[in-house]
Amino acid sequence: MNAWRQPGFWVxxxxxxxxxxxxxxxxxxxxxETAFTVLMFIAxxxxxxxxxxxxxxxxxxxxxxxxxGGYFGFYLVSEMGWPVYLxxxxxxxxSAVIAYIIGCAVLRLRGAYFALATIGVNEAARAFVSNFEPxxxxxxxxxxxxxxxxxxxxxxxxxxxxxxxWLVTLAVVxxxxxxxxxxxxxxxxxxxxxxxxxxxxxxxxxxDKTKAFLISAFFPGLIGTLYFFKNGNVEPDDAFRFQxxxxxxxxxxxxxxxxxxxxxxxxxxxxxxxxxxxxxxMFKDLHLALSGLILLxxxxxxxxxxxxxxxxxxxxxxxxxx
Amino acid sequence: xxxNRKNKLLDLAAAKRRGPETRDWQVTQILPSIxxxxxxxFVYGVAAMGLTLIWGVMRVINxxxxxTMALGMFCTYFLFSDLAVNPxxxxxxxxxxxxxxxxxxxxxxxxxxxxxGYLSTLxxxxxxxxxxxxxxxxxxxxxPRNIDFSAGSITLGxxxxxxxxxxxxxxxxxxTGALYLFLYCTRPGKxxxxxxxxxxxxxxxxxxxxxxxxxxxxLGTMLAAVAGGLTSTxxxxxxxSGATYQLKSFVICVLGGLGNPLGxxxxxxxLGGLEGVIPTFMPVSWVPVVEFVLFVLVLVVKPTGxxxxx
Numbered sequence: 001m002n003a004w005r006q007p008g009f010w011v012x013x014x015x016x017x018x019x020x021x022x023x024x025x026x027x028x029x030x031x032x033e034t035a036f037t038v039l040m041f042i043a044x045x046x047x048x049x050x051x052x053x054x055x056x057x058x059x060x061x062x063x064x065x066x067x068x069g070g071y072f073g074f075y076l077v078s079e080m081g082w083p084v085y086l087x088x089x090x091x092x093x094x095s096a097v098i099a100y101i102i103g104c105a106v107l108r109l110r111g112a113y114f115a116l117a118t119i120g121v122n123e124a125a126r127a128f129v130s131n132f133e134p135x136x137x138x139x140x141x142x143x144x145x146x147x148x149x150x151x152x153x154x155x156x157x158x159x160x161x162x163x164x165x166w167l168v169t170l171a172v173v174x175x176x177x178x179x180x181x182x183x184x185x186x187x188x189x190x191x192x193x194x195x196x197x198x199x200x201x202x203x204x205x206x207x208d209k210t211k212a213f214l215i216s217a218f219f220p221g222l223i224g225t226l227y228f229f230k231n232g233n234v235e236p237d238d239a240f241r242f243q244x245x246x247x248x249x250x251x252x253x254x255x256x257x258x259x260x261x262x263x264x265x266x267x268x269x270x271x272x273x274x275x276x277x278x279x280x281x282m283f284k285d286l287h288l289a290l291s292g293l294i295l296l297x298x299x300x301x302x303x304x305x306x307x308x309x310x311x312x313x314x315x316x317x318x319x320x321x322x
Numbered sequence: 323x324x325x326n327r328k329n330k331l332l333d334l335a336a337a338k339r340r341g342p343e344t345r346d347w348q349v350t351q352i353l354p355s356i357x358x359x360x361x362x363x364f365v366y367g368v369a370a371m372g373l374t375l376i377w378g379v380m381r382v383i384n385x386x387x388x389x390t391m392a393l394g395m396f397c398t399y400f401l402f403s404d405l406a407v408n409p410x411x412x413x414x415x416x417x418x419x420x421x422x423x424x425x426x427x428x429x430x431x432x433x434x435x436x437x438x439g440y441l442s443t444l445x446x447x448x449x450x451x452x453x454x455x456x457x458x459x460x461x462x463x464x465x466p467r468n469i470d471f472s473a474g475s476i477t478l479g480x481x482x483x484x485x486x487x488x489x490x491x492x493x494x495x496x497x498t499g500a501l502y503l504f505l506y507c508t509r510p511g512k513x514x515x516x517x518x519x520x521x522x523x524x525x526x527x528x529x530x531x532x533x534x535x536x537x538x539x540x541l542g543t544m545l546a547a548v549a550g551g552l553t554s555t556x557x558x559x560x561x562x563s564g565a566t567y568q569l570k571s572f573v574i575c576v577l578g579g580l581g582n583p584l585g586x587x588x589x590x591x592x593l594g595g596l597e598g599v600i601p602t603f604m605p606v607s608w609v610p611v612v613e614f615v616l617f618v619l620v621l622v623v624k625p626t627g628x629x630x631x632x
Contacts, residue, residue, distance in 0.1 A: 058444055105622050112383050112440040116572050117621055119385075123569055124614035131607055242565070246452060253445065289456025296449035299442050300434050 008322020009177050012260050016042065016173060020166035032162050036230065038271050040223055043169040045251040045263035046176050047219035051212050052249070053258035054185060056192035057111070059213075061118035062220060062248055064125045067239030069095035069221020071135050074228045078144045084157075085164055088225040095221025096214045103210035110195065126240035140235030147229075161230045165223065172219050177260055177322075179215065188212055192258075243288065247274075250295045256305025260322045265307050270294075354481045356598040361487040363594020364494035365552045367587035369567055370574035371501065372545030378581030379518040379538035380436065385447040386427065387546050388568025389454035394420060394550025395559045396462060402469050409471050409555050410489055416551045417544055424543030428536045436535065458561035468558040490552040497548060498587055501541075505583075514538050518581070546571075569610070573617045 016039070023035045048062045073091025076082040082090065106117045130138045151157040179185045187208050190198035199205050228234040247270065255266025270291070277287040302309050311321050369391060376384045384390075394416050401412035431450050435442040473485025505511040516524040517534045525531050553559070553567065574593050578585025593613070600609050 056441060058441060105618060109621055112381075112444065113621060115440075115444055116383060116576070117618055120569060120572065120614045120617050123566075123610050127607060127610040127614075131605065131611075246448070249445075249448075285460035286456055288459065289453045292449045292452025292456055295452065296431055296446060299445045299449060300431070303438075303442065 006181075006322060007320050008260060011320055012173050012177070012264055012322065013170065015264065016166075016169055020163075020170075023162070023166075029158075032159070034275075036162055036165060038268055039165055039169045040227060041248065041251060041267040041271050042264050043165070043172045043223050044220055044248050045255070045267040046169075046172045046260075047216050048248050049216075049252050049257060049259075049263045050176055050179055051216040052252055053262070054180065054188040054192065055209055055212050057107075057209065057213075058115045058249070059118045059216070060115060060242075060245055060249070061121040061125075062216075063240060063242070063245040064121050065095040065099060065217040066220035066224040066227075066244075067129070067236075068098060068125060068224075069217075070224020070228045070239055071129060071141075071234055073221065073225025074141055074143070074234045075135060077147050077225070077229055078141060081144075081147070083150065084147070084161065084225070084229050087229075088164065088168075088222045091225035092218045092221035095224075096218040099214045099217030100210060103213040107209045107213060108206055122240055122242050122245060126236050129239065130236045136235075138236055140233060140238070143229065143232040158230060161226050165226045168219065168222050168226070173260065173264070175215065175219075179212070180260065184208060184211065189258075247291060250291050252305075253295055253298050254305055256308035256311075259305070259307050259311075262305050262307045266305065269306070352599065352602050355602060356595055357481055357483065358487065359594040359596070359598020360591055361483075361491045361594070362553075362556070362597070363591040364491040364587070365549050365590070366567070366570055366574055366594055367590025368494045368497055368545055368552070369549035370571040370578070370586035370590050371498065371583045372542040372549065373571045374575045374578070374581055374583055374586045375545065376539055376542035377575070378583075379514055380432075380443075380535050381440070382432065382436070382443045382447065382539075383440070384539075384542060384546075385444060385568075386450040386454060387542075387571060388564030388566075389451045389458070389561075390420065390423070390543050390546040390564070391550030391553070391567050392458065392559065392561050392564035393423070393454065394547030395554035395563065396458070396467075396561070397547065398551035398554045399467055399469055399559075402471065409469055409551065410493065413493065413548055413551050416547050420544045420547030421540045423547070424540030425536050427543065428539040432539065433532070433536075455561060455564075462561050464560045464562055466558040466560050469555050471555055484556070486555045490555060493552055494549075494587075497545070498583075501545075501583065510534070510537060514541075566610075570613065573613050576617055576620050 019035065020039070023031055044062065044066065048059060051057055051059050069091035071091075072094045073084075073087040076087035076090050077084050080087075102121065106114055109117060129135055135141060145154075148154045148157040151160045179188070187198065187203040187205075190201065190203050191205050191209065195205055224239070228239070231238075248267075251266040251270045252263050253266070254270055255264065256262030274287055274291075277283040277290060283290065298305060304312065307321055311318050314321075369387070372390075373384060373387050376382055397416050397419060398409050398412045401407040401415060402409050407415070427450055431446045432443065435446050471486065473489055475485055476483045476488070503511075505515055513524070513529045513534045514537060516527070516529055517531050517538070521531055524534075550564065550567070557563075570593060574586055574589035576589075577592060578587075578589030596612075596616075597609060600606075600612055604612075
């Protein structure tokens with residue numbers, strides 16, 4: 001298949017692959033934790049990109065799928081005793097199903113109306129879970145420690161979770177690339193450029209948008225389960241942090257929406273920057289304001305993001321910067 | 323289990339004994355609660371009018387709306403606590419400041435991207451929201467504040483009306499009236515309506531649309547800040563409180579039809595009333611879920627709003 005010969009894809013894929021290998025070779029706990037957070041945001045940003053970058057539909061509630069899928073997966077691990085990879089899959093499937101239901105209703109709306117609806121989804125989901133007793137209501141759930149024993153104790157379980165997350169991140173990148181290269185992905189780009197024209201040309205816009213939404217929601221569910229399993233507890237305020245939705249959005253915009261490398265670069269840069277800002281005493285309260293400023297500057301002056309800007313500046317290397 | 327069941331039976335028996343008395347209690351409970359909700363609904367309506375005005379004229383959904391409301395709250399709060407200004411006089415200062423603030427936001431964040439489609443404007447206003455909340459959190463922290471101001475109360479039969487809420491509702495009515503006078507009887511107001519109707523045609527008639535858009539955004543920001551100032555007199559608030567009201571404003575705008583100021587006021591009353599009724603038969607924490615379901619239903623079934631313009 002010709003698609004596999006694109007250097008742009010291999011750049012993104014190998015970056016993440018080698019980073020994971022490096023962490024596994026070095027076997028340091030702190031490095032693993034940092035890498036876990038960075039990989040998590042890369043995967044979340046790349047999955048948001050499938051909807052937002054390709055279709056041009058802003059989703060302010062991406063974290064809902066992280067939260068709901070995470071809650072469900074955590075419930076399966078902790079209360080039902082499922083192995084964590086199956087539970088993560090369960091969380092992902094639940095997220096995808098919910099996305100399908102929401103998508104059927106909401107994706108008939110165009111542009112701005114859809115964005116409005118997604119803001120509401122987050123609040124509604126948090127309110128719902130806070131009142132839902134099987135998920136522990138507002139106090140959430142704590143992991144049943146027996147769940148860790150299956151993997152030879154907590155320390156091994158953490159490494160195991162890391163490897164799973166690494167594989168999921170690679171899967172997100174591959175999926176995102178395949179979607180972009182496919183006929184379906186072309187349809188999505190057509191919707192982004194002009195939805196009416198796309199429909200006239202035979203793109204089934206509502207179905208395609210719902211499909212894109214479903215794919216983009218499946219991964220956060222997986223990631224959520226792994227994240228909460230690693231943390232050992234899950235609670236509504238942690239699972240539906242609206243701020244996190246925004247940060248993922250900023251990452252996609254920072255790197256460049258609609259590109260494969262964009263969300264990866266954006267997530268990595270933003271996560272490192274935030275790590276630095278939180279530690280520095282001067283900026284630790286201001287990091288939200290700073291990310292707002294970054295977003296504003298990008299929207300106003302560099303709408304293509306960093307990678308998009310580089311692509312424009314260096315036409316010779318464009319095939320490397322997919 | 324058996325113990326649980328026994329308790330339930332005891333409860334049932336007790337309820338039977340209380341019977342008619344309980345029903346009386348419920349009626350006297352529902353009525354004040356609805357009236358209270360309606361009074362707050364006026365203020366919700368003002369906030370939603372700001373959002374709907376900006377949408378109607380500029381086709382921009384202002385995601386900085388909630389943060390602006392929070393700024394209005396803080397402005398009223400500091401005028402009251404540091405300078406001992408009566409909150410309702412303080413609103414006048416809020417009007418002037420927020421109008422200026424709106425112009426600045428328009429000039430800095432929106433003017434460049436106003437033609438670039440909804441994705442850019444959404445993200446730009448969103449960035450403004452993040453900046454306000456980020457700076458606000460750093461300056462004011464997120465511990466709740468409260469304006470300790472009482473305007474007495476009026477008792478009508480079983481209903482006790484709190485003075486602050488009556489005054490706020492009155493202020494909301496005055497503001498709506500003033501907005502209508504402005505939009506229908508002054509030249510800048512007519513220019514706003516013209517641009518909202520057909521921007522290209524308005525420009526051909528010599529209306530400087532850039533100024534008009536700035537004015538509309540300023541007015542929208544002002545309405546949000548004033549609504550914030552009014553709510554601050556009856557609920558405790560933090561810099562993050564705006565988000566809840568922003569969500570309510572969206573629901574109201576969609577109920578009343580985006581771009582329709584009178585619809586926004588009626589939608590506000592409806593939502594306020596609903597918030598008064600829901601807690602009488604459901605836990606309060608379910609209110610956002612109900613509101614959101616309503617929101618999506620209206621969006622999907624009739625996106626032009628229940629009062630459907632066009």
